[in-house]
Amino acid sequence: MTWIAVLAATAGCFALKLLGHSVPESILDRPFVRRSADLLPISLLSALVAVQTFVLSQQLGLDARVAGVCAAVIALLLRAPFFVVVLVAAATAASLRALGWAS
Amino acid sequence: MRDSLSVGIAVGAYGLSFGALSTITGLSVLQTQTLSALMFTGASQFALIGVLGAGGGAASAVVTSVLLGVRNTLYGLRVTRSLDVSGPKRLLAAQFTIDETTAMALSHETVDDPRAFRLGFWTTGLAVYLCWNCFTFIGAISISSLGDPRKLGLDAAIPAGFLALLWPRLKRRSAWALAVVSAAFALALTPALRPGLPVLAAAVVAVLAATHGIDLAPPEPSSPTTAQSSGTEVLRTEVLGNAPTGSTDVERTQ
Numbered sequence: 296m297t298w299i300a301v302l303a304a305t306a307g308c309f310a311l312k313l314l315g316h317s318v319p320e321s322i323l324d325r326p327f328v329r330r331s332a333d334l335l336p337i338s339l340l341s342a343l344v345a346v347q348t349f350v351l352s353q354q355l356g357l358d359a360r361v362a363g364v365c366a367a368v369i370a371l372l373l374r375a376p377f378f379v380v381v382l383v384a385a386a387t388a389a390s391l392r393a394l395g396w397a398s
Numbered sequence: 399m400r401d402s403l404s405v406g407i408a409v410g411a412y413g414l415s416f417g418a419l420s421t422i423t424g425l426s427v428l429q430t431q432t433l434s435a436l437m438f439t440g441a442s443q444f445a446l447i448g449v450l451g452a453g454g455g456a457a458s459a460v461v462t463s464v465l466l467g468v469r470n471t472l473y474g475l476r477v478t479r480s481l482d483v484s485g486p487k488r489l490l491a492a493q494f495t496i497d498e499t500t501a502m503a504l505s506h507e508t509v510d511d512p513r514a515f516r517l518g519f520w521t522t523g524l525a526v527y528l529c530w531n532c533f534t535f536i537g538a539i540s541i542s543s544l545g546d547p548r549k550l551g552l553d554a555a556i557p558a559g560f561l562a563l564l565w566p567r568l569k570r571r572s573a574w575a576l577a578v579v580s581a582a583f584a585l586a587l588t589p590a591l592r593p594g595l596p597v598l599a600a601a602v603v604a605v606l607a608a609t610h611g612i613d614l615a616p617p618e619p620s621s622p623t624t625a626q627s628s629g630t631e632v633l634r635t636e637v638l639g640n641a642p643t644g645s646t647d648v649e650r651t652q
Contacts, residue, residue, distance in 0.1 A: 296456050297424070297425060297426075297429060297450065297456070298429065299456060300446065300450060300456035300459050300460050301425070301429050301432055301433060301437075301446070302432075303456075303460045304433075304437065304442065304446050304459070304460045304463040304464055305432070305433065305436045305437040307460065307463070307464035307467065308437050308439055308442050308463065308464060308467035308470070309436070309437070309492070309493065311464065311467045311468060311470055311471045312439075312467070312470045312471065312474055312492040312493060312495045313474070313489070313492040314471045314474065315470065315471040315472060315473060315474015315475045315476075315478065315492070315495060316474045316478040316488055316491060316492045316495070318475075320475055320479075323471065323472070323475055324475055326613075327608055327609065328472070329472060330607075330608035330611070330612065330613050330614075331468070331604060331605055331608040332468050332469045332471070332472045333469070333608075333613070333614045334576060334604040334605075334607050334608050334612065334614065335465055335466065335468055335469070335601060335604045335605075336441060336466055336469060336563075336564075336567060337564065337567050337568070337573055337576050337577050337580070337604065338576060338577070338580035338600045338601055338603045338604035338607075339445065339462060339465060339466055339580075339597060339600060339601055339604070340441065340466075340560050340561075340563055340564035340567075340577075341564055341576075341577035341578070341580045341581040341584075341600070342580050342581055342583070342584035342596065342597040342599075342600030343445060343448055343449075343462075343557070343560040343597055344557045344560045344561045344564060344581065345580075345581035345582070345584050345585050346452065346584050346585065346588065346596055346597055347448060347452060347553075347556050347557035347560065348554075348557040349585060350452070350585070350588050350593075352453075353588060353589060353593060354588075354589065355585060355588065355589075359551065359554060360553055360554040360557060362554075363551055363554025363555070363557075363558060364554060364557050364558055364561060366558075367554075367557075367558035367561050367562065368561070371561065371562060371565045376408065376411060377408070377411055377412040377415065377559070377562045378411035378412060378414060378415055380558055380559075380561070380562045381415045381419075381555045381558050381559050381562065382555075383558070384551065384554045384555050384557070384558030385550060385551035385552050385554055385555040385558070386551060387551065387554065388551030388553070388554035388555075389549060389550050389551030390551075392548070392549060392551065393549075
């Protein structure tokens, strides 16, 4: 099942890339298409952040992940690079769990 | 050339996170590497493993991932004429059409000479491709022996990764508003829908916002020429973090 997902998504993403190199500009270069393409990543990524931070087995809740993501926000405000942001989040959540302060 | 290499190295660090998180969420090293080699578009790769890892179905993982790849189509439209390639080279150009290469090529664009544009595109594409894949592999093989992912806080690393991808896009107030509404919408639907679907439902918010004319591009006179360049204006500042350089030359007739 995982392989099917991997290959289907790969094919879909490549097809979208190739589409841009294949169709005449006039077909896709419309304000609505451009706006959607700009806005989709914002909606999807923010929904992913929210769900992966606050949801555990289909219920909303707070655990060490919330603190990890807050630490990531601070790292981003300090202009830390991607890898550092991810590392800071993991280290924060791991420390809170090790100390027994969060689940 | 040096710019391309530094972009490649920056992306490499992010490939390291992808490789590590992908194997933690249960993908094999081969599946992880397949994504980096063949899908080669970071946000879509992260989305696929994120949704699968959170217990979402394969279908919603695939659709979320593909929707995040829609922007690459628009990048392709923008770069294809200046690249002017055909045959197998066009397939490679399509594969390399991502945030970093498009931004780098556009920042080197000049009115009368497409060479700098092409050099920027291809050197960045090659540097990012090699770094991305090497570091994915290192991340994937090094993490599997570390032990309980929760104890290591790696379940917090995944949303932090999504946040880091989202962050550069949140320059405008309308972007923030959209992000907050989308996040709230997905959370509200969570108890009612199968895992994976609330995130997909958030895509509806983006499309609704787009039909209502919400736009992240800076306002410009609406001639066809400027309308086209404005769509990539956001990208330039997003990825490269500097002011637009050079002039956009969409009327080139070569």
